[in-house]
Amino acid sequence: MLPLVAALSSIVTVAVGAQTPRVYTALDYDRAAAQLAPGLAGLVVGGAVTANWLPEDRFWYRTTDIGAAQVVLVDPAKKTRTVCHATRSNCAGVPVNVDSAGGRGGRGGRGAVGERGGGVGTAVLSPDGKRAAFIREWNLWVRDVSTGQETPLTTDGVKDFGYATDNAGWVTSDRAILLWSPDSKRIATQQQDERKVGDMFLVEMKAGHPNLKSWKYPLPGDSVVQMLTRVIIDVDAAKVTRLQLPPEFHRGTIGDNITMADYNWSPDGTQLALASTSRDHKQAIVRVADAATGVVRTVLNETVSTHFESRTGWRVLWTTNEIVWYSQRDDWGQLYLYDLATGKLKNKITNGEGPVTQIVRIDEASRTVWYSAFGREKGQDPYYAHYYKTGLDGKVQLSLTPDVGDHTMQLSPSGKYFVDTYSSPDVPPVVVVRDAMGKLLLPLEKADISKLIATGWQPPIPIKVKAADGTTDLYGMMFRPSKFDPSKKYPIINNAYPGPQSGSVGSRAFAAARGDKQALAELGFIVVSLDGRGTPGRSKSFHDAYYGRMGRDNTIPDQVAGMKDLARQYPIIDIEKAAMWGHSGGGFIAADALFRFPDFFKVGIAESGNHDQRVYEDDWGERYQGLMEKTSDGTDSYDIEANQTVAKNLKGHLLLAHGTMDNNVPPYNTLLVVDALIKANKDFDLIMLPNQPHGYGDMSNYMMRRRWDYFVKYLAGGEAPKEYEIKTPKR
DSSP states (O other): OOOHHHHHHHHHHHHHHSOOOOBOOHHHHHHHHTTSHHHHTTOSBOOOOOOEEOGGGOEEEEEEETTEEEEEEEETTTTEEEEEOTTOTTSTTSOSSHHHHOOOTTOOOSOOOOOTTOOGGGOEEOTTSSEEEEEETTEEEEEETTTOOEEESOSOOBTTEEESOOOBTTBOOOOOOOEEOTTSSEEEEEEEEOTTSOEEEEEEOOSSSOEEEEEEOOOTTOSOOOEEEEEEEETTTTEEEEOSSOOEESOOSSSSSOOGGGEEEOTTSSEEEEEEEOTTSOEEEEEEEETTTOOEEEEEEEEOSSOOOOSSOOEEETTTTEEEEEEOTTSSOEEEEEETTTOOEEEEOOOSSSOEEEEEEEETTTTEEEEEEESOSTTSOTTOEEEEEEETTOOOEEEOOOSSSEEEEEEOTTSSEEEEEEEETTEEEEEEEEETTOOEEEEEEEOBOHHHHHTTOOOOEEEEEEOTTSSOEEEEEEEOOTTOOTTSOEEEEEEOOOOSSSOSSOOOSOOSOOTTHHHHHHTTOEEEEEEOTTSSSSOHHHHTTTTTOTTTSSSHHHHHHHHHHHHHHOTTEEEEEEEEEEETHHHHHHHHHHHHSTTTEEEEEEESOOOOGGGSOHHHHHHHTOSOOBOTTSOBTTGGGOGGGTGGGOOSEEEEEEETTOSSSOTHHHHHHHHHHHHTTOOOEEEEETTOOTTOGGGHHHHHHHHHHHHHHHTSOOBOOTTOOOOOOOO
16 A cells, blocks of 8 residues: 555656546537638638720729729720719710629620429520520420520420430439520430430438339449430421431530530531540540431541540631640640541640640631630649740740739730739739730739738648659648647548549649538647649649559648648647548548558548449449459459548548538548448547438538537547537628
8 A cells, every 4th residue: 555645646646647628518519610611701802803895905894992883984095994883974885784784794604594394594595595494394495585486396205314404313303404505496305215224212301201202313333324316406496417427425525424624516406526525535526417417427536544634625716727636645635636537637836834724715807816824834833823835836835814813814805905814812902904914004903801800810721742652742721720839739620532533633823612621620739631643733654643543542641741741830739639521522531531540540530431332323434443443352343442441440530520411521421431441340430410411411510510620529529519510691
């Protein structure tokens, strides 16, 4: 037995050494909630210009200055900026009532969309505005805008084999997918066959008998998926001409689904150029069809080893019989010029490191291309968008937006001037006018963030770290408490998204709020987002880093390496307390992180994760994982990538969440992981949000609060305020 003094001394030592858990109050959560977008709304004043172009390249725009709305007239040629008064007497050409004039110049669409019933909102207007096409009972109809008379264009459409339908996987809208010819006489579209495609089912909960929702949802490896028969419809004659092609897969060169950007009409409506994509996205073929006969000829064919995609789309120059084509064949996204008649490559249009991301305009008369690209301005974040122009011969590449930041361009009708808006995560938007060579002509606006700063707001910190290979630079953002103590260490939370179609960070343009990242930081965490390898915006090889290995190499090794590198750069980070959370694809890797790196990640929150690509739409999985292949042991090539196969490795705290009416990522993805965890006798937490879609709808704030509570309890070792409610501020 210890002497009494020694025993008392031992008790005192234990008491002094023990750490009392921090008790978070509602005020702590209030300060966090104040950093959400609703709380910061209206605190950034100005810095936005939507140019409404007038003759001679003049334009007007609306702005707010010291709380008063203004209309400003700009004449780039004279380098003048004039504030208009109510009479507009000093602003010739500006509408007297600008509110009724719209104010959205420079932007256009292809018509409104809506439900299959054929109501007003379902129509796709013709270029001349006289007719509107819509779907009714699986057939395509047209409505005369002036008289309201409706006429069927097709009559053989039947259930699940309809014209212009948009049902495929999680896309289940009733909008019509079609493209009018420039002369408003023909429509290009497709008849989609999904009669034997497998169904997806969701059950809407309620008191009494539940409602069953079912729709066509093909999965990777299915022997039958949606197939398209391409057609051209003569509207006046209601005649359907089927293109002389076998049925093609529901695929597009730009994204997961078909897009009318893959159709290009000739000006006279006699020819239609269209691009087709193979089921595995490895092949893209451009053909030209005769609109009257349906006869087609192949122009070009590009095949890649992983997946083909066009970040910009492609254009046909009908007057010169050429195609501007996007390809990543030199490891960067570039534009190429082809002969439309022969299919032969004429020349490369763009050059240099950094992918082309947008075709702004092609002026066929001057043979000039305006485009945006990432990573071409040395010393800047490679995800900043900058603008350039070049001739179709590709001989001279001119940089138009030299200032540091992420840029957008509004090009004047003549191409002599443009409005340049640029910003960065820590620098508010600046708007200027430049000439055709990129020379600064006139400053227009600069955002005022003084009200934002007055709240204690601080911008995220741009960061650069090394990937798992030790050589590749990764870029991202870091958020820390606004009143952090440099002598303390803070747990680190990684909010990640693996791609491959997008990354973790998103736009590098200025934003007052980026989800709840700063809100989480205010609760005593370092929050980071990194764009790891496997995401777009860099080289083709960077994007393909984990092609076919979506579970094993899906950016998590890069996230781990990047977090460790960041901790070396910032001693305030407690790398021994690391967590990850994400939504959708981010939910997939958040769970995967705890399963594959169980000793590094202590806490994870996986929301709406596509944990097994065999339970997600065919187009996405087959695009990035490849076509499913059966293996000799009775499994398949997707099995090793599924989270439930490694769930038994869980050591830390994991919260799974899913909406029960999620038609994007069906909730069965999460239930597969739940099943595996239970069978492995693992402790975990689960929230199923009744009747909620992919983004949780009106339960999203509840889920956010539960996310905060989880990190407070298991990562910070604190105690959260009981049942705090995140409310939208009233203004």
